[in-house]
Amino acid sequence: METRDPASLPALTQDESIRYSRHLILPEVGPEGQRRLKAGRVLLVGAGGLGSPVAMYLAAAGVGTLGIVDFDVVDTTNLQRQVIHGTPDVGRPKLDSARDRIAGINPHVAVEGHPVRLTSANARQIVRGYDVVIDGTDNFPTRYLVNDACVLEGKPCVYGSILRWEGQASVFWGGRGPCYRCLFAEPPPPGEVPSCAEAGVLGVLPGIIGCVQALEAVKLLLGQGDSLIGRLLLFDALRLRFREMRLRRDPACPVCGDAPTIHELIDYERFCGYAPAEAVTENRMNDDVPEITPTELKERLDRGERLTIIDVREPFEWEIGNLEAHGARLIPLKQVPERMDEISPDEEIVLQCRSGARSAQALGFLRRHGYDRVLNLKGGILAWSDQVDPSIPKY
Template sequence: MVEEMKEFSSLTCQKAGTREHDRVQRARILIVGLGGLGAPAALHLAAAGVGTLGLVEFDDVEISNLHRQILYRTPDLGRPKVRVAAERLTALYPGVSLKCFAERLSTQNVPKIFPEFDFIIDGTDRVASKYLVNDGAVLCGVPFSHAGIMGFQGQTMTVFPGQSACVRCLFPTPPPAGEVPTCQEAGIIGALAGSIGLLQAVEALKYLLGAGELLTDRLLIYDALATGWRTVRVSRNRRCPLCGDQPTIRQLVSADSADEPCG
């Protein structure tokens, strides 16, 4: 068994050739939200050798975060997440270059931050923020991985602006405040959040390497209770207010929302 593991490890390392390594090392990936999705994604992207990671997060570490936001530990309580994350990632992977944005994502900073990156991981925890990431990424032309988690279910989809369906193609407007249960009400399984966050990291790496088929025009849904995955076909909506034939959204709209943060 040990020999088999050595051989597998060797094959895996050989497959990652110099050219692929260089592509990953030159890459710049932005992670918006360092919660249950973004924390595991950040760890694995840094471990994979991504050269530059952008980290957007304005919250401090709370005890209720620790079961799923695995960058943080009990001694970090009360400290800014982005600072703790930078310390941990640098200690684990000194080669990674970090660009930290200790600020709430807004219509003002999205146009400045997003174009600096090759790919974006949406690890946000509010419906309004997810629409802001979607709109900002599409308007800036930056591919991104969308995701959401609730209770025992998670979902994710990759958006390639100009080529594939965006979140508004599927849901043109956000649901009214209060219609979607908060994470406190529905609960979050930490390991489930991690599973979806890691899928997002894989999508980012596939994009950088040009490998396989991205999860575009498909919504992947993970039902942990039934232990099943299914994909729902999503078509680009010609009447999408953002990326349709006659878009009505030409600039970013406010992300203000009554949603409670809980990622």
């Protein structure tokens, strides 16, 4: 991040001086620091759970330009934690909703929207135009992509991650400390780490971690304080405990090490073990996964065909809504290997989960063990609720 000459910093208007008066009397900020914030350009990758508090607090703090990368639309399930969006915004692009909320918080902040999927083809060009990048992503391919783009462009990446009741935060800055790859050289196998959609997340948690990210971004722009470079902050909300791990740069890191081998962005979906189609959406499976749609399944059940429906979700998900009325049985994904004797290979089996991702994993496992008559319910119970029985709650 370049240190700007104070003479080149934009002046504060009278309204801004009043708005930021509590900053101006802080010795670590003052008028010059506030002008640095006004000149600052921060890129938020994602306007979801983490991006919401980051965007709102950076806007309130007077960061002059916020770039937002997001191509998703607001869904009702987002509202429990993505507080930048409201009930009237359901169905709107998140970028539009976030832009309106930021304008309401601080009309002096410019929002640069990037309504695109961040890819290896556009990431460096987008990242290049900003001083600080905020990682608000929720999947491993994009997380590695953001990290590598920041290292190659020499930008600090303020990292955050949340799941269930736990969160993490750090600042990765290749050349000045470790990067994300120094901490996680290899991604976990697909499906090993559940998404928030599968495992859940406490609604307050992204507010806590997002505020830490916003704080780190402000400190970087001001050039004040001790940043989280070389430190990983761990937060346990259930026990209300913060812990810290020291991080070291890996000299063998392929992107920020002594002899880097990555000089351009790569195919991150394949690096993380995903087929390209899987990377687009968790609801889309590989072409070689035999599927049955909810309407097809309902028609076959109505004809009285003998089908064994196995629900591989967790017990608490089963309680939210299930297909027990159609003969479904619960065998959580992790229990499938030890309970195979409860699943007859002579029967035609339909595997089902929330959206189709976990059931596809169970299908692959059973096929490797000689089960040939196995189908995956396309779109899971969410699709069943949409296409067959809207009385089944969606979550």
